Amino acid sequence: MIVLLALFACAPAPSPVVVAPVADPLVPMDDVRLLRRLSLDLRGVLPSVEELDAVEADGAQVDIYRDQFLADPRLEGRLVALFAEQWHTLVDAFDVDVYDFDLTGEDAYRFQRSVGEEPLRLLAYVATHDRPWSEIVTADYTVANELLAGVWPLAYPEGGEGWEVSTYTDDRPAAGVLASNGLWWRYSTNPFNQNRTRAAAVFRLLVCEDFPARPVSFATATEGFEGVSSADRIQSDPYCLACHASIEPLASALFGFWWFRQNSPTEMVTYHAEREMLGADALNAEPAWFGEPVAGLEDLGRHVAADGRFSECAARTMATALWRRDTVLEDQPRIEALESAFVDGGMRMPVLLRDLTDTPEYRAGAVTDDAPEAVSAREVTVRLLGPEVLATVVEDLTGWRWEHGGYDQLGNDLFGYRMLMNGVDGVYITRPAQDPTLTWALVTARTAEASAYIAVQHDLVQGTSPRLLLQTVTATTPASDPVFQDELAALHWRLLARRATADDLAALTELWSTLYEADGSRETSVIVAWTGVLAALLQHPEFLSY
Amino acid sequence: MSPSCRAALASFGLLSAGCAGSDRADGDSAAAPGEDDVDQLAPFVAEPVWSADEMTAEAERLVALGFPDPNVPFDAYKALFAYRDDTCPNAGDQLVGQEMPEGGCLAASGAHFEGNTVIIETNIVEGADAIRGFQFGGDFLISDPSGAWLAGGGGMRFQTVRSNNGDVIWSGEAAGTWIDTRRDDWLGLGFSSTFTFGGASTADGRTLTMNGTVGVDGVYVQFVDVAWADACGGYPTGHLRIRDPSGVWADLDFADRCDGCGTLTHDTLDDATEACVDLSPFTSALAALEAG
Numbered sequence: 001m002i003v004l005l006a007l008f009a010c011a012p013a014p015s016p017v018v019v020a021p022v023a024d025p026l027v028p029m030d031d032v033r034l035l036r037r038l039s040l041d042l043r044g045v046l047p048s049v050e051e052l053d054a055v056e057a058d059g060a061q062v063d064i065y066r067d068q069f070l071a072d073p074r075l076e077g078r079l080v081a082l083f084a085e086q087w088h089t090l091v092d093a094f095d096v097d098v099y100d101f102d103l104t105g106e107d108a109y110r111f112q113r114s115v116g117e118e119p120l121r122l123l124a125y126v127a128t129h130d131r132p133w134s135e136i137v138t139a140d141y142t143v144a145n146e147l148l149a150g151v152w153p154l155a156y157p158e159g160g161e162g163w164e165v166s167t168y169t170d171d172r173p174a175a176g177v178l179a180s181n182g183l184w185w186r187y188s189t190n191p192f193n194q195n196r197t198r199a200a201a202v203f204r205l206l207v208c209e210d211f212p213a214r215p216v217s218f219a220t221a222t223e224g225f226e227g228v229s230s231a232d233r234i235q236s237d238p239y240c241l242a243c244h245a246s247i248e249p250l251a252s253a254l255f256g257f258w259w260f261r262q263n264s265p266t267e268m269v270t271y272h273a274e275r276e277m278l279g280a281d282a283l284n285a286e287p288a289w290f291g292e293p294v295a296g297l298e299d300l301g302r303h304v305a306a307d308g309r310f311s312e313c314a315a316r317t318m319a320t321a322l323w324r325r326d327t328v329l330e331d332q333p334r335i336e337a338l339e340s341a342f343v344d345g346g347m348r349m350p351v352l353l354r355d356l357t358d359t360p361e362y363r364a365g366a367v368t369d370d371a372p373e374a375v376s377a378r379e380v381t382v383r384l385l386g387p388e389v390l391a392t393v394v395e396d397l398t399g400w401r402w403e404h405g406g407y408d409q410l411g412n413d414l415f416g417y418r419m420l421m422n423g424v425d426g427v428y429i430t431r432p433a434q435d436p437t438l439t440w441a442l443v444t445a446r447t448a449e450a451s452a453y454i455a456v457q458h459d460l461v462q463g464t465s466p467r468l469l470l471q472t473v474t475a476t477t478p479a480s481d482p483v484f485q486d487e488l489a490a491l492h493w494r495l496l497a498r499r500a501t502a503d504d505l506a507a508l509t510e511l512w513s514t515l516y517e518a519d520g521s522r523e524t525s526v527i528v529a530w531t532g533v534l535a536a537l538l539q540h541p542e543f544l545s546y
Numbered sequence: 547m548s549p550s551c552r553a554a555l556a557s558f559g560l561l562s563a564g565c566a567g568s569d570r571a572d573g574d575s576a577a578a579p580g581e582d583d584v585d586q587l588a589p590f591v592a593e594p595v596w597s598a599d600e601m602t603a604e605a606e607r608l609v610a611l612g613f614p615d616p617n618v619p620f621d622a623y624k625a626l627f628a629y630r631d632d633t634c635p636n637a638g639d640q641l642v643g644q645e646m647p648e649g650g651c652l653a654a655s656g657a658h659f660e661g662n663t664v665i666i667e668t669n670i671v672e673g674a675d676a677i678r679g680f681q682f683g684g685d686f687l688i689s690d691p692s693g694a695w696l697a698g699g700g701g702m703r704f705q706t707v708r709s710n711n712g713d714v715i716w717s718g719e720a721a722g723t724w725i726d727t728r729r730d731d732w733l734g735l736g737f738s739s740t741f742t743f744g745g746a747s748t749a750d751g752r753t754l755t756m757n758g759t760v761g762v763d764g765v766y767v768q769f770v771d772v773a774w775a776d777a778c779g780g781y782p783t784g785h786l787r788i789r790d791p792s793g794v795w796a797d798l799d800f801a802d803r804c805d806g807c808g809t810l811t812h813d814t815l816d817d818a819t820e821a822c823v824d825l826s827p828f829t830s831a832l833a834a835l836e837a838g
Contacts, residue, residue, distance in 0.1 A: 266699025
């Protein structure tokens, strides 16, 4: 209690969710590395040298920067990536492809990502434009880009560029993501499934009820129902009804997106208002949300938003994203506190993000030696750069994005390496891996080598200004020059957010010299040596973790 | 318009011209989403856009656009094949997408073919009985040399069975999304449905039935066991549902009144109201299909 009182006494504006328990087994990371974590999570880039210096001088600056990051325009893109990990819409293939829409193979990747990003962009827009989170299921608009505006029935702002607020023009109800093509193209259905998969997705994504994850024992379910058709059993067997009493009525509400023919672009681009009532007959279930009748999709959105689990699920979803782990029963008090503050704050996402980044779970850099084993196993105190963040970090540092044939190589699995780098493809891999793997190491190594090459070519060979990474050395600066050592120290600080020790500098210098000599100590060997040093730093464990 | 114009579906007729929300088709509201910041958690209460008279008028407008006769798109499809050449699209009268280049093929005539279709035609004579009909389905788009096009995603079916005793039974289905830009009727405006129909002409008289949904030009209706029998003087029984632009459906119950009128109910109507609707353009067309 004394500790708690002391915490309250010292904190100028205590957040209700930052009450660390006595003898917290979580050890906060240092302020500079915390700044780096915040910058990567909220902006997708490394902190600038100025930001690092400021926080090094005054640790309290980290929260000020955090608040700035929450207002940074790059947050929207980061949220798209974070939501994608759980919404699973950034898949590499839909039931239709780019050729169905008068586009070429060069548009294939952009087509796939545009479709998949549509619901995520709406989520991110609501999150970053001071809109109540409930708007994700009640909005009378979506967020679309030029490509989608060309293939879907959308009113896209004249003169607009990129992702813009847009409206469907095919009489679909105002229901936010529930009325987005992108969501239902990802979560397709078929004549046997009849929207049940879609209903399960809605439950998982919006109220964190994961019906398919519930254990099922067919042996138990069979008793007394031999010879009864599956269609009848799911409406009569109490064991089945435990899920299907909720699944079918929600599935019934989604028939405006029912396609008579699968894989038909003609059918899939538009909402079919005339089919809204078909679900009741097809599923023998009137549209409802957990027992409450709903009068269409718009009404469904209101019911979802009013469900007490909706706001809690938002807190849980974002905690999963930022703590980089699933939430567990022990987290419930924290989740409830986060949710309470979120609701009190008008369900504005920045409130939730601010509170989440205040939590011990977010700020932990280690666990204590005597931490319970469950805590040690659960908490992710060292996070690995995933493919999305590595791509934006490298692009910010070098201006280079690894692309092949129009495909972002860290953002797809048809030709690229997203899953190999612990990413989520949304079909086979549904949560980001948190441990380094052989393939993760291979991809990060190749990315580091290419990034280093590009930076050195830019800075030393072409001498283009402004420089990217090598700020002071030239192609003729010898290793013995103080400028050389200063450059190494600055790189270490910029890329790793830790001041280089003498040993660090010595190791980097030795690497540079070894590479220089191995290349024959020629004039051009400087380029080889710097490329090697930069590549080493860009695959340093402290660069690739945060 | 590009000959390969599936993207044009997005901005065409049915797909863009609804009644509800048409005031935001210019994108004005896109500039300020949720500007009024309404209480997002308030219970949904539908505010009807149409009066009962307007609902029936809209239903009559829809049926005046023409009966969704499966023969119409099937004939249009066959006519467009006159523009084919030896290699495009491919052999026969069906489209086999796997045998065409990505994005379809361009015939020497300037017509463009893309997609897949399946056609099964039936012409069976057993004794004195005859069964004739077709099934036509797939997902395709064919544009003629002028750039006008026919697109379909779904299935069309029609069949007549004639017995030697003079009985005739006919039935069909129009399902999916279909558009023919060369027309200005139901098919020209763009058509979305899951609609089945049938007729029987026997010594006991004639019966017509319709079931399923139809959406054309921003009007959406559902026929629920709607039937016309001689016993009811040619007036309908069953239910006709009409979607108000608010998104709530009204139900017109013809019951057994046999006068073309029924009881209209709507979630937001305090009292049921009487409404009449003239569906004769549909019934006339359906009756005419007896001739095959």
